[in-house]
Amino acid sequence: MTPGSNVPLSAPRVAVDVAAPVRLDVSGLLLTADGKVRSDDDFVFYNQPQGGPGVTHRSGGGSGPDAITVDTDAVPAGIEKIVVTASLDGGGAFGGTTPTATVRNADDGSVIASFAPAGLGPETALVVVEVYRRGGAWKVRAVGQGYANGLAGIATDFGVNVEEPAAPGRISLDKGRVNLRKNETVSLVKGGKPLLSSVRMALGWEPAYGGRDIDLDASVLVYGPQRNHLETCYFGRLTVLNGAIQHSGDNLTGDGSGDDESITVHLGGLPPEATGLVFTVNSYSGQKFNKVAKAYCRLLDGASGEELVRFDLTGGEAKTGVLMAKLVKQFSGEWEMTALGTFVNGRTAKSLVAPGSSAL
Structure with missing residues (x-):
């Protein structure tokens, strides 16, 4: 044309x-x-x-x-x-x-x-x-x-009310730890160079005040360029993609301060077809996320343990799953992390595959 x-x-x-x-x-x-x-x-x-x-x-x-x-x-x-x-x-x-x-x-x-x-x-x-x-x-x-x-x-x-740039520029890690809000994105670039080493996504939660223990499960869903599902790493499959992604194991209650479950991703070890990762938490027992307090995820440097990015999810919905964050590989080879905080119905990692694909 x-x-x-x-x-x-x-x-x-x-x-x-x-x-x-x-x-x-x-x-x-x-x-x-x-x-x-x-x-x-x-x-x-x-x-x-x-x-x-x-x-x-x-x-x-x-x-x-x-x-x-x-x-x-x-x-x-x-x-x-x-x-x-x-x-x-x-x-x-x-x-x-x-x-x-x-x-x-x-x-x-x-x-x-x-x-x-x-x-x-x-x-x-x-x-x-x-x-x-x-x-x-x-x-x-x-x-x-x-x-x-x-x-x-x-x-x-065309009449859209734009209070801030509709497509804001990404921020990087060069100024230290980044706190994200829903839908905000950080480019995993540090010192002007893409972060391609190991990172650890740690997820945590607590029962709502006065509530009973709640068994939540953290997972990572792996997708290809066409949002096609490649793998799922969760408590029932602790290592995928030849060890490029590793799960810490199941926490049955969420008790105690600090991280409840974590997933380590060796970014440089991922196969070329793995271009999108969606980190999820689901309630296998069926309890809803409005019964959960202090849900968060944080991205750490896998070697030093330094916290790079944090996303605190305030307020849960009466649903059994949540898409916490996504990592997406760019044309340049660098990775970007976006905070999602999207609640969906899904008690297992498998049931979150379709919503995860839509989030990419």
């Missing part, structure tokens, strides 16, 4: 992925006839993957491109178009980088169209393509419009 050209959609469900030699943040905005979103819920991006009806964000897991999927049959009648945007992960301009948007049939993966806006310079964000209605049919148009003020500028232009 060339800028301004359009192609009819040959499938009701399409996925638009945007790839580049560097990692991109890809977003989608659902726009009405006046070119604005109805509310902030119509902004679909990595921190809000399930936004407006019919439009979802799919992470590439660090080794593939992110994508926006549009189910045209589910898009509300008042939405005229969905614009797909891209910005460089961590900031910066597109000069010297040519992104490629590929529109695929979301069900069989066949290619419908592709577009590569060329000649980019100071632009820090792009409206790459738009999926739009015309005469009762759906089409895709190549756009390639650049913005100099990042994804926040695009979002504001």
